[in-house]
Amino acid sequence: NGWFVLFTTVLIMGGGFFLLSLGRRLYNRPRPYQTWDIQPLIKKDSLGKSFPSRHVFSATVIAMLALLINPWLGGTMLFLAAILAILRVLGGVHYPSDVLAGYVIGILVGLLLYL
Template sequence: MIKNIDKKIYFALYNFTVSHGLISKQVVFITKFSSKVFSFIYFTVGAWLIYKNDPRLKNFILIPAAVYLIVKIIPLIYNRSRPFAEYKLKSLVKQREDQSFPSTHSGSSMIIALTVLNINLKLGVFMIFLSVLTSISRIMVGVHYPSDILAAWIIAITLNFVGVKF
């Protein structure tokens, strides 16, 4: 059942994207450059925390590192093909035909947004919005299923919650 829902949502978004040139260009731009935006903001806030000798720096570094490690280990256990490779479609961005579950882009962008949210409410909310755009763009360009995104978000939200509470 989940696989059918995944497939329907994936094809609805992917087909919409490939049939609308302007949308396609915008989505490709988002998926290509969002990681640079997230990296810039993450390192800028990290530098500010170092400068201020802020005790939140430890969580700011360790929680995203844990999320990244988990989203990189899971594909070693559960190997799921990327949708463009599985269905012999054209990916709108250059992408290896490796594992798609869970989405590293989505997990990384969401945990960075959440760790920034723990530091600055307005910037964090803005980054969550950007993370959602980034994640949806990964489906629209053909490289992820919706469940890849959802799993990455669950990992990020759970580890952020655990990291902040303990």
């Protein structure tokens, strides 16, 4: 039973990350520093693949897993994932819609862990 839980958790989280990455690659949205005349505060050399944010998705889906184990820890981690989202926008590497999508998709994929 423990192996099944581990397998399904890895499958859900890893599958979500894979599908999110595939969608990013296919959509290939330019990053803010490509379309605006700004120098990003976060050092980033890559072009495109801005939507949705994988950093925010990953932090959020991990927080959803933590929420299953310890609600206080999971809630704190969800809050920190939201802070990360704000920092990614302020850093100039994502649009608000990129991080919002990453957060929402992270919650939705995380909800699959509750099934």
